[in-house]
Amino acid sequence: MLLKTFNKIYDTDVGYSFFNSKIAIISSTIMFIIFLCSVFAGVVAPYNPFDPASISLMDAFTPPSWSEGGSSSFILGTDQQGRDMLSTMIYGSRISLIVGFASILFAMVLGVFLGVTAGYIGGRYEIIVMRLTDVQLTIPSILMALLVNGIAKSVISQSMHSEMAIYVLIFAIGISEWPQFARVSRASTLVEKNKEYVSASRIIGLSNIIIMFKHILPNILRPLLVIATIGLALAIITESTLSFLGVGVPPTTPSLGTLIRFGNSFLFSGEWWITFFPAIFLIVLALSINLLGDWMRDALNPKLKIR
């Protein structure tokens, strides 16, 4: 049974291309492992970094186990509060991934909605939406996210802020990424709009909303998936950058970027591992998502294959 489904997947174009691309297999395996680890953080991580009972300041600044002075109970060493680096990183990657996924989802819903409706309805509405995306595309996403974050910070009172921070962050990153989705979905909608099945559904009297989101949307999902993957890597990098700058998630729930920021201040006193491991982790995560996105772009685009 399992073998049969496997063969079925292997037989499709995309499946074939996947199993014949080393980069795709390796990067998706790495991604999969990281996802699993962060979802089951409570089981995988050797310690719970947020449980005050399990951490002791006496253990602070323990170097990684293989270097001098290291302890075998902390494989990658500990940070300034005596938290095990490996566990903190696993919990940190959970926050990074949640923010990354949520903000891409937000950007996708907003961008696709505006893009599809703009492409389908056209007219003045389309011009306004497209002008908006043009304007926003000239502003770098990191700056946009910073601005939104700064504004939100001044709107929300200080006491509310640490609870709201993660939602603000998701909103800020989502807002900075949506124009990509809007552009692509509009372009694809313009192509799909003139196909026969759309005319047919119009003739049988379906409402515009059903045509747009039930009939056109499934047909334009492929390119959107590619953008979403590459956007995920971007969102994770943006999140960690914002956290690194100190305007991201609050320090009580550190993401990878926050960990790097903490570690940065200990770089000069020789505690390199506090910064080094989260940084490597982040690079591996971003690189594997990027490579997977690259592969998807080639595999899902039939035009490239013919050549």
Added chain:
Amino acid sequence: MIVVAFVSFSLFNFVGDPVISLTGEDSSIERQAEVREAIGLNDPVYIQFSRFLGNVIQGDFGISYQLKREVSDLIAERMPATLELVFVSALLAIIVGVILGVYTGIHRDSFVSNVILVISLAGVSLPTFIIGIMLIYLFSVILGVLPSFGRGEVIDLGFWSTGFLTISGLKALILPSVTLSLFQMTYVIRLVRAEMMEILQTDYIKFAKARGIKKNTINYKHALKNGLIPVITITGINIGTLIAFSIITETVFQWPGMGLLFINAVYFVDIPIMSAYMIMVAFIFVMINFIVDITYYFIDPRIRIKDEMS
């Protein structure tokens, strides 16, 4: 521009209470009313907005809540640092990017080209701040040859304080500008490479080859000239991105520029500085787009001819 100005104006006025920010939480109600009247908050909104616009055009952005100083002074003080940094890294990104891009475009399958391309792929995935931290660790902590923060000694030229003229200033510039330029450099490399590969296939290059023109002349005089046109657009957009990313680089290296000022303003919810920075950046973006459009006209004869014909 106007939109941005309006957004930052409403930010200034409706977000929080500027009166409380100026007078302090525990000032008396009479004092608050006095200040409110003095800064004209009792006027209708459109009068306030036109006054705000007038002030901005005169370069008056109000007073920073946190530092209690004129925002325009603060920005004028910090601007040279950021502009020097952005200028050097843009230059670095273009020069090195074009050289490497041309090399990889001409010698397509050589070992060196592949190494350059792999590194450039990593450059896209590496967040700027991690590059900065790694460079600091390598050159300041381990090798100890370059300073890791600040601008070094600066010479004050009255309106412009420059780090170009002292050795410590130049030394301090190396790491931040390399950090900032790496990301852009990878884009330029890929762009120039793709352009060169495409142009080398065109008919006029084949014809030049048939005429027996030297290979170097073809590569650098005929092909490169056309390959550089998109680089100009990218450079224009890049300068905007560089300004945005200078926020990160300035934080990593504690470079006393506008980005650091802005980040501190975000920490302390210092709205006048935030709105001033927003307006400045929007202005720079509009200017860059304008300049890029004009340069096109001069560089690409095709646009000029089309204009003259119509």
